[in-house]
Amino acid sequence: MSCGTTSSGRDQLILIGCVLTCAGAFMHGIQPFLVADAAADFDSPTHLAALRSTAARCGLVTDAARAVRTLTQ
Numbered sequence: 001m002s003c004g005t006t007s008s009g010r011d012q013l014i015l016i017g018c019v020l021t022c023a024g025a026f027m028h029g030i031q032p033f034l035v036a037d038a039a040a041d042f043d044s045p046t047h048l049a050a051l052r053s054t055a056a057r058c059g060l061v062t063d064a065a066r067a068v069r070t071l072t073q
Helices: 019-027 044-057 064-071
Strands: 012-016 031-035 060-062
Touching: 012 019, 019 031, 019 044, 031 064, 044 060, 060 064
Parallel strands: 012 031, 031 060
Antiparallel strands: none
16 A cells, blocks of 8 residues: 555545544545544534544545435435
């Protein structure tokens, strides 16, 4: 696997549940999409802060319905 692509040659990754994985993908040149309603945290304020942080720094935050619509177009 070279920097910026997965072993299958992809340069984008849809993630559920983990902001740290999103940051790790970004640091390896992968464009991460974090599915907000498939991720969780200790409480709602912490969850929202993590989503805002991800959106501002390392990934596109979306919801499951939009991710599915995009994949099925």
